[in-house]
Every structure is written in structure tokens, then in C-alpha cells.
Amino acid sequence: MTDLAATDPLPKPKRDIAPVLLPIALALLMIPLIGSTSSWLTLTVASLAMGMMIFIMASGLTLVFGLMDVLNFGHGAFIAVGAYVATLVLAPFAASIQADSLWMNLAVLAPAALLSMAVSGALGLVVERVLILPVYGQHLKQILMTTGGLIVAEQTLYALWGPQIIPMPLPASLRGSFILGDVAIAKYRVLAMLIGLAVFIAIQLVLNRTKLGLLIRAGVENREMVEALGYRIRRLFLGVFMTGSALAGLGGVMWALYREQVHASMSDDLTVLIFIVVIIGGLGSIGGCFIGAILVAMVANYGGFLVPKLALVSNILLMVAILMWRPRGLYAVTSR
Amino acid sequence: MMMLSGDPPRSRVLTLLLVVIILALAATPFLFPGAKALNVAAKICVFAALVASYDLLLGYTGSVSFAHTMFYGIGSYAIAIALYGMGPNWAAVATGIVTGLPLAALLALAIGLFSLRVAAIFFAMITLAVASAFQVLASQLSWLTGGEDGRSFQLPELLRPGTVLISKNLFGFEINGRILTFYLVFAISALMILALLRVVNSPFGRVLQAIRENRFRAEALGFRTVFHLTYANCLAALVAASAGILNALWLRYAGPDTSLSFSIMLDILLMVVIGGMGTIYGAIIGATIFILAQNYLQSLMGVASKAASEAGLPLLPGLLHPDRWLLWLGLLFIASVYFFPTGVVGRLRHGGGKKTAGPSH
Numbered sequence: 031m032t033d034l035a036a037t038d039p040l041p042k043p044k045r046d047i048a049p050v051l052l053p054i055a056l057a058l059l060m061i062p063l064i065g066s067t068s069s070w071l072t073l074t075v076a077s078l079a080m081g082m083m084i085f086i087m088a089s090g091l092t093l094v095f096g097l098m099d100v101l102n103f104g105h106g107a108f109i110a111v112g113a114y115v116a117t118l119v120l121a122p123f124a125a126s127i128q129a130d131s132l133w134m135n136l137a138v139l140a141p142a143a144l145l146s147m148a149v150s151g152a153l154g155l156v157v158e159r160v161l162i163l164p165v166y167g168q169h170l171k172q173i174l175m176t177t178g179g180l181i182v183a184e185q186t187l188y189a190l191w192g193p194q195i196i197p198m199p200l201p202a203s204l205r206g207s208f209i210l211g212d213v214a215i216a217k218y219r220v221l222a223m224l225i226g227l228a229v230f231i232a233i234q235l236v237l238n239r240t241k242l243g244l245l246i247r248a249g250v251e252n253r254e255m256v257e258a259l260g261y262r263i264r265r266l267f268l269g270v271f272m273t274g275s276a277l278a279g280l281g282g283v284m285w286a287l288y289r290e291q292v293h294a295s296m297s298d299d300l301t302v303l304i305f306i307v308v309i310i311g312g313l314g315s316i317g318g319c320f321i322g323a324i325l326v327a328m329v330a331n332y333g334g335f336l337v338p339k340l341a342l343v344s345n346i347l348l349m350v351a352i353l354m355w356r357p358r359g360l361y362a363v364t365s366r
Numbered sequence: 367m368m369m370l371s372g373d374p375p376r377s378r379v380l381t382l383l384l385v386v387i388i389l390a391l392a393a394t395p396f397l398f399p400g401a402k403a404l405n406v407a408a409k410i411c412v413f414a415a416l417v418a419s420y421d422l423l424l425g426y427t428g429s430v431s432f433a434h435t436m437f438y439g440i441g442s443y444a445i446a447i448a449l450y451g452m453g454p455n456w457a458a459v460a461t462g463i464v465t466g467l468p469l470a471a472l473l474a475l476a477i478g479l480f481s482l483r484v485a486a487i488f489f490a491m492i493t494l495a496v497a498s499a500f501q502v503l504a505s506q507l508s509w510l511t512g513g514e515d516g517r518s519f520q521l522p523e524l525l526r527p528g529t530v531l532i533s534k535n536l537f538g539f540e541i542n543g544r545i546l547t548f549y550l551v552f553a554i555s556a557l558m559i560l561a562l563l564r565v566v567n568s569p570f571g572r573v574l575q576a577i578r579e580n581r582f583r584a585e586a587l588g589f590r591t592v593f594h595l596t597y598a599n600c601l602a603a604l605v606a607a608s609a610g611i612l613n614a615l616w617l618r619y620a621g622p623d624t625s626l627s628f629s630i631m632l633d634i635l636l637m638v639v640i641g642g643m644g645t646i647y648g649a650i651i652g653a654t655i656f657i658l659a660q661n662y663l664q665s666l667m668g669v670a671s672k673a674a675s676e677a678g679l680p681l682l683p684g685l686l687h688p689d690r691w692l693l694w695l696g697l698l699f700i701a702s703v704y705f706f707p708t709g710v711v712g713r714l715r716h717g718g719g720k721k722t723a724g725p726s727h
Contacts, residue, residue: 101487101490103490161700164704165703169430169487170424170428170430171703171707173430173490174635174639174699174703175700175703177632177635177699178696178697178699178700178703179696179700180696181632181692181693181695181696181699182693182696182697182700185690185692185693185696186693188689188690188693189681189684189685189687189690189693190681190684193689298498298628299498301494302494302495302498305491305494305495306491306495308491309484309488309491309492313487343499343503345495345499346495346496346499349492349495350480353480353484357484358484
């Protein structure tokens, strides 16, 4: 038996940094393959920006699954709803969007994004109460219910806004690029990266530094135990679900601005991408989700540049490779 | 009883319904004149088989696959590409069959083995990802698949509408190649459904149900669940690919919209849920209800939408527009999972539905 002094630090789990090194190694590996440093930098920034946007959309889903074991196939609906709601604000204020002043642009963009988050969050409340509450613990029915919800949401969007693609131009001050030497970095990508990083840091702080976060992490690891200690985990879950939906709405606005268009079917492609990210990252792991999103975006960008033909199946190949290495995703958090 | 593998419908109303449906389908060329009725009947046959094969997965093993249309599409495209490339002869039909079916089975094996390595919960997500990649692949490889336009082709001489087998003055009905094709579709679909009924009522099928109810216990009893699940996947893929072949033969066309699109996957899911999971018979009922609604309700919705817009009601014309029929389908889908979890067949078998026949999760 070893003696433990009160001053000894508590034993900590070993940090697992291999997954963190993976995207860095991938990026470095690509330098000689791509050849020119400037295009490598542009591609890397593009992947980071795309990865951050995907991360924002996927983070909610991974927590929802990890915490409550709920498979939400309708997560994409929140993305599309967020994007459509943003058009409600952006269309009437088109003039201030086109004005070449960063502050005027942001004065319209910020409320648009907040409204989108509020609406998708509220929709999340409805979905959780109506569709998911009756089918807790039944995966098959969860998949059926949320798939039905996705169809209804998508079709309602079509009925309200019509089937055409709605253009969503970038604000004037966010168009164009910063030029550093011979490297061009699109301004909007920098903004997307900043927002993504802010969301990531905020989630990490909440999860690791607050009591709420402690409960969420405990719930992900062992739900019954947290319930036995007297916490109402259903309510906690509802909060996580709504936050996740709101983040998906934010991601939807950002993605729509990135593509400069809004369409109800945008959620279909993104749903697949998000699922891949969540699987790669390990269900319930925010860090894994973050790395997974960047990996997916890197493979899409580098792959599209080097071997355009491969881009179609590159995500699947990435998923296969990662799962061969770690069958439960990069970070296996849940005991399930 | 032999034919039904000792698994009769077990409900008088259900038996009556099935007999009426099957007789109506068999007599469609004589009872309901016109190309539309025959098309609807053929589609019901093809989908009944396709949905029954999906029921083997969803209802009997309890695993949700979103890749079922992929196998359906492989069958469709195999026969279409073969007939398009080699011309309308029977050798091409045979080529399509001997390339399409093994390809579907191999792919199912690969997906099965791969997703068995990871948590069972990933299965639905992985199949969704693979199916969407395949869909993109099919539309990108346009030199092979014809891209978004798909491939139209000619059938062998015997199956063409112009081929008169029995002239009109003999029975009062003309039997031509088109009707022969219809009966080919009808007979093969019926055979496949009977075969699936045999599979689910065999000891193998019982093991699948055991896995559905509790995988750990099934494993503890000494069954190799990995083998059983993969085998079920391959069987379902084979039947789906055969249904795809029949569909392509009937339409004389294979394209992304008729054989690969995600909306077909949703249709299949809906048909299984409406008909009743884990019953096989539910597939026939679900496919019939759904396809009749799809073909005849949409025109009703058009009328309703027009009436609503003439009455000056807000929003309703948009919601009732025929293109929005999926909206009502989605609502029906949710409602049937809510109130109707055992589907039509489960309801008919158990009256009030106290005891559930379908899987509980």
C-alpha cells in the first residue's frame, strides 16, 4: 500500500494526444504533396473554416447522443430552419448588408444569427417534447420519429418559402480576401474560424469549469448514477438539446453565408457530413467532434485539390480508416 | 399452409384483405384497362417484394439500414447498363442479373462486416453515409450510368408491347409482351415474398428475432450473431437487387430518381411502418396502401389546393399543393409510429393491440 499525502495531486487520467496530432500531421504531410506553399496555406485555412462550421453544427448532436442515448436523424432540420430564419432579417435590411462598413454589416448579421438561434432552439424544445420524449430508450422509434420530423420540417420550409434557391449574399465588408504576400485568405473564413473557436472554447469552459458541465459530463458517462444522486437529468437534457439545436441554427446561417444561398435540401448533405464527424469523433466527445470536423474538412479540401475524383468517397474512406484504428471513434467517452 | 411456411395471416380481415389485393393485382390487365392501372399494379408488386426484404432487416433483426435503395439501384442499373450496352437480347438480361446480384451481395457483406466492427448504433449512420456516397457516384459516373438522365433501353423482343402472343379475337383480350412482362414481375415478386416468409419462419429467422430482442442473450445461447446478421443483410440485399431488376425491366429505364433517391428509402420505411414491422405480410399491405395513395391521392390534393386558393385561404394552398404531399406523408409517418406502432397487420391480428407483434425497440 502506498502512502498518499494530502498535498499529492489527485490521480488524473492520461492525456490522449494522438488524435490531436492527427490533423496536424495530415496538414504537414500535405505540404510536399501540394507543392506550392501559398495554395497549401489557402487550403488549410479553408479546411479550418469549413471544419469550424461543421463542428458548430455537429457539437449539439454528439452531446445529445452522448448524454441521452438519443439518435436524432432530424438534426439537419435545425440547420435549414436557422438559415431560412436568417433570410427574414437579412432580406429587409439588404441595404445595410451591402453598405461597406463592417459595423453596419455586423449590426444586421448579429441579430439575424441570434434570431436564428432562438428559433431553432425553440424548435428544439418542441421536437424534444413532441417527438423524442415518447420514445426514450427506443433507438428504432427514435430514428423513425426524427426522420419523420425531418421530412415535415423540410416540406414546411418548402411550403412557406417555395422550392426555389434563395440567394444570401455575403455582407460587403466580409467579401474579398486578406492578401499576405502571395497568400489570399478569404475574410469570411477568418470570421468563421473565430466564431467556431469561440464556440469551442465556450463549450469547453462550460463543460470543464462549471457545475452544469460537470453534471453533463457525468451524465454522458453514467446517466443512472447522476439520476440516483437526485439530479433531474431530463431537464438537463432538454437544455442540452435546445442548445444543440440553437448551435445547429447558427451553423446553418454561417453555412448559408459561406455558400451564399439557402435551400431546404442543404440539410441533407450536411446531415451525412455531421454523422461522419460524430462517428469519427466518438459519440458524446466534444474534443473528438472538433478534431473530426477538421479532419473531414481537410480531407474534403486537400482531396478535392489533389484528386478531385476521390472527393466523392473521401469522407467514407476517412471514416473507415479512423474506425479501423479506433472502433469507437477518436475519443470513446460513453460506456455504451 | 406449406406455401406460407406455416405462418398464415392469423386474422380473418387480414386474410380477406390479402386475398383481395392479390386477386386484384393478378387480374389488373383484365379488370382495369389503361396503362396507369397496370403501372400502379406493377409498382405495387415490385415494392411489396422490396419492402418485404427491408422488413427482414428492420422488423426481424431490428437494424435500421438506409442503404436499401442502394441495392435496389444496383439491380436496376445492372440490368439497364447491360441492356443498353449489349442491345435488347436475353444474353444482356442474363449479364445484368449475374453482375448485379453478386455485386449487391458483396457490397452488403462489406458493409455488414465493417459496421460489425463498430458499435451497433453506428449502423444506421454508416449505411446512410455509404448510400449517399453511392448516389453521388452514380450521378457522377455519367459515361456508365447516364448521370442524372439515367439509362433508357429496349427489352428483348418477347417482352415488348408490340409482340402479340394471343390475339384479341380468341378470348376478347389481347395478351401482348407488356402483359407478359407484368406477369413476370408479379410471379417473381410473389416468389420472393414467399421465400422471405420461408426464411423468417426457419430456425435462422428465429435466431434473427432472438438477436432483435436481446443480442447478448442470443450470443450467450451460442449463436454466432455476426454471421446471422451479415447473412440477413446479404439476403435482403439480394432480394432488393432483384426487385430493382424487375423495376428496371418494367420501366425500361433506370435513373437516380426511380431507383436511388433518398425519397424512395423514406417510402420504403413508411410502407414497412404502416404495414406492420416484423410480419412480411405488412409489406404487401403497406406497399398497396402507399402506392395507391401516391398515385391517386396526389390528384385529390391538387383539387383541394385549387379550391383553397379560390376560397382565398392563406397558407392552405401551399400546404395542399400536390408537390407537398411528402409533408402529409411525414405527418402520417410520425402519427403511425405514435399510435400505430405495430402497423395495420399488428392491429388486425391483435384487435386493440394489447400485445405487440413488432419489435419494442
